Amino acid sequence: MALRRLESSAGAELFHRSKKGVRLTKAGEVFQQEAKALADQWHRLKESLVRSEEGLTGTYTIGCHPSVAMYSLPPILPSLLSDYPLLRLELQHDLSRKITERVIRGEIDLAIVVNPVRHADLVIRPLRKDQVGFFTSKTASSTNRLRESEKHPGPVLICEPDLIQTQTILRKSKLNFSRTVRTSSLELVAALTEAGAGIGILPG
Structure with a gap:
């Protein structure tokens, strides 16, 4: 009865029925492909909604000079990692100008640098001022x-x-x-x- 209701809703015969069993018609094969695509899309939508509820997820790369990292990262990383349990971080270290160049090339997601160089591809936000x-x-x-x-x-x-x-x-x-x-x-x-x-x- 469930298959009959499905065919009635689809408006087409989806199955060949015989004494040997049931197999898909041409319309049934198309229906199966479209239904699978729809199910995959629904799964991706649910994952997106979950991510939006959980906040930051995935792996991000932060670049900064080792000495800058020593005094800038400890105050912020513990709470960041605690608030977003699905967030993974990779730290890479070099001179500030080299880190900036790697951000521009798309090799690093985020950088904490000193004296940042203005560039059209960069969004710069001041964190603190040091003399x-x-x-x-x-x-x-x-x-x-x-x-x-x-x-x-x-x-x-x-x-x-x-x-x-x-x-x-x-x-x-x-x-x-x-x-x-x-x-x-x-x-x-x-x-x-x-x-x-x-x-x-x-x-x-």
Whole structure:
């Protein structure tokens, strides 16, 4: 009876009936294909509705400099991961300008960078403002203070020279440094500066 009602609703004969059993007619085969497509579409619609209720789902890539990640991600990631249990994150690290280039190329979904470059394909939102400056330990020797002498032509600089902020502050300061200790870790810059190894360039 159920098959008869289905044929009546469809307005066509969908099944060949014989003593050997039941098989689809041409109209029945078309009906089967269309019904399967409709069922698949309904399944996708339900998944979309579930995703809209659950919020963020899927895998997203966040790019940022390692030192930027150290102070910017811990305050936001715990609650983000807790609020969206189906969200998966991948973190990738490099210089801010290289991370920005990868966002423009579509290789990274989201970036936390310093001094972002304006681009037609980017949506930029400020998170915080940092003032970068020179720092020295209170117990630093005269060699590593901001002054020069015949014996000590200049203090030791500890920084990451490739950062735009570093280049900007050095250009404006016009100070002379005898040597430069290069490191990409702001934490190490702070530790070496505190130990009196030199003058560090750090966000304040």
